[in-house]
Amino acid sequence: xxxxxxxxxxxxxxxxxxxxxxxxxxxxxxxxxxxxxxxxxxxxxxxxxxxxxxxxxxxxxxxxxxxxxxxxxxxxxxxxxxxxxxxxxxxxxxxxxxxxxxxxxxxxxxxxxxxxxxxxxxxxxxxxxxxxxxxxxxxxxxxxxxxxxxxxxxxxxxxxxxxxxxxxxxxxxxxxxxxxxxxxxxxxxxxxxxxxxxxxxxxxxxxxxxxxxxxxxxxxxxxxxxxxxxxxxxxxxxxxxxxxxxxxxxxxxxxxxxxxxxxxxxxxxxxxxxxxxxxxxxxxxxxxxxxxxxxxxxxxxxxxxxxxxxxxxxxxxxxxxxxxxxxxxxxxxxxxxxxxxxxxxxxxxxxxxxxxxxxxxxxxxxxxxxxxxxxxxxxxxxxxxxxxxxxxxxxxxxxxxxxxxxxxxx
Amino acid sequence: xxxxxxxxxxxxxxxxxxxxxxxxxxxxxxxxxxxxxxxxxxxxxxxxxxxxxxxxxxxxxxxxxxxxxxxxxxxxxxxxxxxxxxxxxxxxxxxxxxxxxxxxxxxxxxxxxxxxxxxxxxxxxxxxxxxxxxxxxxxxxxxxxxxxxxxxxxxxxxxxxxxxxxxxxxxxxxxxxxxxxxxxxxxxxxxxxxxxxxxxxxxxxxxxxxxxxxxxxxxxxxxxxxxxxxxxxxxxxxxxxxxxxxxxxxxxxxxxxxxxxxxxxxxxxxxxxxxxxxxxxxxxxxxx
Numbered sequence: 248x249x250x251x252x253x254x255x256x257x258x259x260x261x262x263x264x265x266x267x268x269x270x271x272x273x274x275x276x277x278x279x280x281x282x283x284x285x286x287x288x289x290x291x292x293x294x295x296x297x298x299x300x301x302x303x304x305x306x307x308x309x310x311x312x313x314x315x316x317x318x319x320x321x322x323x324x325x326x327x328x329x330x331x332x333x334x335x336x337x338x339x340x341x342x343x344x345x346x347x348x349x350x351x352x353x354x355x356x357x358x359x360x361x362x363x364x365x366x367x368x369x370x371x372x373x374x375x376x377x378x379x380x381x382x383x384x385x386x387x388x389x390x391x392x393x394x395x396x397x398x399x400x401x402x403x404x405x406x407x408x409x410x411x412x413x414x415x416x417x418x419x420x421x422x423x424x425x426x427x428x429x430x431x432x433x434x435x436x437x438x439x440x441x442x443x444x445x446x447x448x449x450x451x452x453x454x455x456x457x458x459x460x461x462x463x464x465x466x467x468x469x470x471x472x473x474x475x476x477x478x479x480x481x482x483x484x485x486x487x488x489x490x491x492x493x494x495x496x497x498x499x500x501x502x503x504x505x506x507x508x509x510x511x512x513x514x515x516x517x518x519x520x521x522x523x524x525x526x527x528x529x530x531x532x533x534x535x536x537x538x539x540x541x542x543x544x545x546x547x548x549x550x551x552x553x554x555x556x557x558x559x560x561x562x563x564x565x566x567x568x569x570x571x572x573x574x575x576x577x578x579x580x581x582x583x584x585x586x587x588x589x590x591x592x593x594x595x596x597x598x599x600x601x602x603x604x605x606x607x608x609x610x611x612x613x614x615x616x617x618x619x620x621x622x623x624x625x626x627x628x629x630x631x632x633x634x635x636x637x638x639x640x641x642x643x644x645x646x647x648x649x650x651x652x653x654x655x656x657x
Numbered sequence: 658x659x660x661x662x663x664x665x666x667x668x669x670x671x672x673x674x675x676x677x678x679x680x681x682x683x684x685x686x687x688x689x690x691x692x693x694x695x696x697x698x699x700x701x702x703x704x705x706x707x708x709x710x711x712x713x714x715x716x717x718x719x720x721x722x723x724x725x726x727x728x729x730x731x732x733x734x735x736x737x738x739x740x741x742x743x744x745x746x747x748x749x750x751x752x753x754x755x756x757x758x759x760x761x762x763x764x765x766x767x768x769x770x771x772x773x774x775x776x777x778x779x780x781x782x783x784x785x786x787x788x789x790x791x792x793x794x795x796x797x798x799x800x801x802x803x804x805x806x807x808x809x810x811x812x813x814x815x816x817x818x819x820x821x822x823x824x825x826x827x828x829x830x831x832x833x834x835x836x837x838x839x840x841x842x843x844x845x846x847x848x849x850x851x852x853x854x855x856x857x858x859x860x861x862x863x864x865x866x867x868x869x870x871x872x873x874x875x876x877x878x879x880x881x882x883x884x885x886x887x888x889x890x891x892x893x894x895x896x897x898x899x900x901x902x903x904x905x906x907x908x909x910x911x912x913x914x915x916x917x918x919x920x921x922x923x924x925x926x927x928x929x930x931x932x933x934x935x936x937x938x939x940x941x942x943x944x945x
Contacts, residue, residue, distance in 0.1 A: 316909045323695045340912055344693035428782045438892030440910075484781045486893045487803045501783060617911040628893045632806055 272296075272303040275557040276328040278318070280311040280544070283513060287385075287573040288332075288565070295564045302557035318549065322346050327549035330558040332384055335372035336440065336610040336620075338545050342373070342380035343614030348548040351379045353559045360566050368541040368609035369582035375612065381545030382562050383582035385574050388539040388607040389448060390599050391415075391529065392497055392515070393504040395522040397422055397429070408504075408526035412452075412471060415504070415529045419480040422503035431480040433502035434472065435490045436627050443620045444540050444610070445490065445506055446472065446627055451538030451608060452531045457619060458652050460626070461645035467531075469637035473630045486631050497523075508542060509578035509600045512593050525596045527603055539607040543582060580604060615651050622647040679925060686922050690914035707919040716895045717903065717920065724879070724899045724924075727814055731878040734818045736871050739825030744859070746826075747833050757830065764823045772887025775816035779803050779888075803889050806896035813885050813897045820884060821877060825870050832866030833859070865938055872935035879928050900924045 281288050292304045307328070309317050315337060321327045333341070341347050354360050360382060362370055373381025395405035401421050409415040419431025435445045449471060450456070455464035475481040481502075482488075488496065490507060497505040498519045506528070515523060528539055546562045548555055564570065571581035575588045580600055591597040610616060622644035629640040686707050688700040711717050746757040763771065778785045779802035790796045802812040840858050849857065882901045885891060891898030891906065898906075900920055908917030 319692070319695065319909060319912075322692070325696050341692060344691055346692050430782075438890055438894070482782060482804075483801050484804045487776075487809075487889055499783075621911060625894065632804070632893055634806065634894065 270300070272300050273554055273557055274305050275302050275330060275554045275561060277304050277306045277330045277332075277558075277561070278309050278314060278328045279306060279332040280309060280314050281332070281577070282308060282310075283577045285513065286577045287570055287579065290573055291561075291565050291570050294570075295561055298564070299560075302554070302560060304561055322549060325551065327551050329548060329552040329554040330561060331547050331549060332544045333381065333547050334440075335369065335381070335383070335541070335543050335545050336612075336616050338372055338381040338547060339375055339612035339614045339616060341547065342375040342378075346550050347380040348550050348552060348555055349378050349380060350382065350548060350559060350562075353555075354379050354382070357559075357563055359563050364583050364585050366582055366584060366604055366607075368607055369543055369545075371609050372541075372543075372612050373545045373547070375614075381547045382566060384544045384546050384565060385571075385579035386541060386543035386582040386604060386607075387508045387510060387578070387580055388541060388600055388603040389445065389506050389508055389528060390596070390603065391504055391526045392494075392507050392511075393524055393526060394422075394497070394500070394502075395524050397500075397503045397521075405522075405524060408524070409529050410526075411529050411532045413532050416471075416475070416480065419475065419504065423480055425479070428501055430482050430502050431504065432475055433481055433488075433493045433496055433505035434475075434485055435488055435493050435506070436472070436486045436631055437489055438486075438624050438628055439489070440617075440620055440624075441490050442486075442627055443623045444542060446623065447540040447608075447610065448506075448528050448538055451540075452528070452534065452536050454531075454534050454536055457623075457648065458657060459645075460623070460641045460648055463638075465641050466638040469627065469630050469641055471531075472627075473637050476631050477633065483631070486628050509575075509580060509596060512578040512596055513576075516593065525593075525599045527599050537603075537606045539603045541607040541609045543579075611657065613652075613655065613657055615655065618651055619648050682918050682921050682925070685915060685918035688915055690918070692912050695914060703915065707915040708922075710913075710916050711907075711919045711923075714916075716898070719895045720891075720898045720900060720903045721923070723810055723895075723897065726810060727817070727881070727899055728875055728878045730814050731817055731821065732871050732874050734814075735822045735825040735874045735878075736829075736867060738818070738822050739829050739870065740863075740867065742822070742826040743829035743833055744855075746830065757826070760823045761827065762823075763820055766820075768820065768881075768883035769887045771816065771820050772884045775812075775819075775884075776803065776888050779812050779816075803897075804893060806893050809889055809893060809897040813888050816888060817878065817881055817884055821874060824877075825874055828870045828873070829863070829866060832863050832870075836862045865941060868938045869935060872931050872938065875931045876928055876935075879924060879931075 277292070279288055288306075292306060296303050311334075314331065314333065318331055318333070354362070365383060366386065369383035369386045373379055373383060391408065393405075393408055398405040403418065403421060409418045415432065421431070423429060423431040436442045446468070449468040450465055453464045453468040453471075455462060455468055459465060472481075476483055476485060485493070493502070493505050494507050494511045494515070496502050497507070498515065500521065527537070530537055546565070548558045552558060566583070568581065568583065568586045571583060571586045572588050574581055575591050575597060587601070588597060610620070613619060626640035626644040629635040630637040635643070687702060687704060689703045690700055694700050742760070746753050781787060781799050781801050781804065784802070786802060787796070787799045790800070800808060803809050836859065841854055844854050844858055880901050881899060882905065885897060885899060885902055889897045891902050901924060904917045904920040904924065907913045907920060
């Protein structure tokens with residue numbers, strides 16, 4: 248900083264404008280998880296660095312499973328990066344504990360970042376007690392991928408994907424082919440956050456909610472996926488298959504329909520050797536509630552960051568609809584209502600996911616979301632392995648979740 | 658004088674890089690540690706509350722038992738198979754050395770890769786394990802290796818035995834070379850057969866090595882993390898979870914750093930006990 252001022256003042260004294268005598272740009276360190284080189288963050292960083300000379304982004308790619316661990320380590324040692332991309336459901340854990348920089352004032356003054364242009368769910372993930380700690384970078388939801396070739400082979404119309412739970416089950420029954428190692432339906436039910444991410448749509452479609460896990464609606468939702476597994480329509484291995492692996496299995500032709508997000512589109516379009524299509528998640532026949540789960544990443548600035556100003560400038564830059572439009576190239580949906588990609592790649596998939604954004608719901612925000620999620624993971628696994636009935640498993644989960652929500656409601 | 662400098666250097670290293678983390682972990686395990694105060698040194702003291710919380714968590718007891726079974730099975734199998742392989746490769750047949758070296762390939766692979774590999778082998782429907790076992794008519798229906806809570810611990814144990822055995826084998830092989838050839842020659846002259854030579858020369862001379870290898874395998878297996886993380890993340894229902902992974906999950910996925918540290922302390926106590934045994938064995942070996 249000292250050097251910059253010195254240069255600027257000496258330049259001014261010599262009669263040059265400060266712009267001509269280029270000062271060293273201040274470095275803004277950014278940790279992110281996006282490993283596809285088509286991700287908008289790469290074009291964004293390049294354009295940002297070229298568009299001004301005050302700041303320069305210095306990125307570090309951290310694998311998705313490690314970024315929380317790395318950030319905690321950084322907070323513990325007091326040497327934090329200026330900017331981090333965090334999976335939206337964990338942001339509240341950090342903001343409620345005072346480990347993130349309050350960006351409320353910057354947002355109020357910002358010309359680009361207006362809370363009301365954002366979808367409610369993504370925007371809520373960065374909020375805590377009326378203050379802004381995270382700005383949504385992208386959003387995603389889940390859809391139903393299906394193998395149109397398999398539909399045709401079984402005499403089904405690929406233009407009519409299942410729209411209700413009973414149609415989904417009937418389709419899974421028809422498409423299942425044990426002789427060829429093909430299951431009708433695939434989803435992720437691992438003992439991890441993504442298992443909950445994939446089950447919550449069923450819970451909400453059944454009219455249930457996280458604070459009423461001991462109610463019959465929740466039990467019906469868990470019963471439905473349990474039946475899928477116990478009747479052999481979905482593999483028992485779903486309790487140990489990450490979303491990534493479920494998609495692999497779908498692309499290998501071992502699942503006819505699978506629940507998955509838009510981030511799978513780049514590899515789907517390269518690797519799937521059949522005609523795949525996408526449909527919105529089905530609804531429960533007697534409820535007709537459209538519901539989906541929201542995912543996505545938020546930009547956060549850890550407390551103690553040296554370059555809050557530069558970090559926020561970059562967040563603003565990345566929140567420009569022009570940049571957000573580029574997000575779709577790697578399957579990221581703009582978290583703003585004013586972002587609508589014209590002539591998108593994978594138009595049918597875009598229409599599906601973008602349409603779901605209007606009713607997708609967030610997880611939390613809640614500072615103890617991991618403690619709320621964990622009992623649900625356990626309940627799902629208990630039901631799918633047959634260790635407990637769905638109703639019993641969820642009653643146990645409710646006994647753990649309810650006290651947490653009694654203290655801090657959702 | 659120089660000798661004391663050596664002593665001081667290694668003491669300093671141990672204190673800074675081993676002692677501090679252990680003390681830090683112990684301190685954390687008796688404090689209330691949250692994301693908000695993790696950078697502070699002074700945090701609310703809660704006594705043994707974290708240990709109580711860990712102990713009362715039903716998954717902790719499952720995981721403690723899992724760890725005992727996992728480590729026990731690994732030590733017996735790795736030392737046993739390692740010994741058998743070392744004896745096998747000690748026979749002078751063409752290519753013995755090269756083949757023994759090649760076996761080490763699995764030890765060189767990163768645990769995450771090995772985990773991904775075994776997850777693929779153990780896949781219920783398209784995995785190699787079920788395919789081979791079905792073809793050999795050893796099983797009638799498919800085994801859900803990683804998705805059946807009664808089988809998953811066995812599955813990760815098999816994978817870890819495959820992963821660690823070459824290391825045990827090399828250590829045992831090194832021990833074998835230190836047995837003087839004359840002993841075998843003398844025994845042969847006295848009419849001792851192969852079994853008698855194994856029982857009366859090889860095993861007794863190798864005993865300290867075997868104990869040391871068993872200790873090392875225990876320590877390596879106690880900290881097994883990546884392999885299980887890649888294969889099952891400890892699931893289903895903690896059926897394949899072990900202490901270090903549980904400690905990680907508590908600290909870095911659920912942000913209960915104090916409880917995570919308490920679980921870590923349990924691991925530390927066990928490893929310390931084994932390490933003491935190892936050092937004593939080494940001492941006896943060098944004295945003997």
